[in-house]
Amino acid sequence: RKEVEQDPGPFNVPEGATVAFNCTYSNSASQSFFWYRQDCRKEPKLLMSVYSSGNEDGRFTAQLNRASQYISLLIRDSKLSDSATYLCVVTPNNAGNMLTFGGGTRLMVKP
């Protein structure tokens, strides 16, 4: 079983739609959680950290469920520029702060 699992998609949605991505992780001792975004042939960039209480940044909302070892990302009012691959990222523990990436979920927003 992979440490961090995501549905690879692609998710094809029209502009203005709301879309949600899910991610599960296997290590219950994981401490930190993030969503990164990766555009085609570019480097990953942090989209947002995920806090236990849930957090929102504009059109983006992230949730964490430690009991179910599940993380989600909700994007409201999708824009064409949201088209990218969204990577769920977990830090298993504090040793080396090594990020463990899921395989990513590809989102394509259509006009």
Added chain:
Amino acid sequence: DTAVSQTPKYLVTQMGNDKSIKCEQNLGHDTMYWYKQDSKKFLKIMFSYNNKELIINETVPNRFSPKSPDKAHLNLHINSLELGDSAVYFCASSPRDRGLLGTEAFFGQGTRLTVV
């Protein structure tokens, strides 16, 4: 100014050769990393390094070795290149983890390695 820079951006080389990829960060971060992204787009940690500790992913062949001349640089040396080494290699850096929460990593633009 580029925060994390890698060179070269593209590298095409023959099997059996030895090559290096350079990485520099100007963020003053304590920890640097090398990640490999294969054709299936999975990003896998290869090394984590700060001035005190090198952590190696045990699945990485010993043909791969990180070399850090100073805190701002972490180069990747690859000996006896194989076809399966073809991938995109990303360097990254992060500040010291000061607590229970992990810290964001900043990535370089990647080096696309093709072994022929």
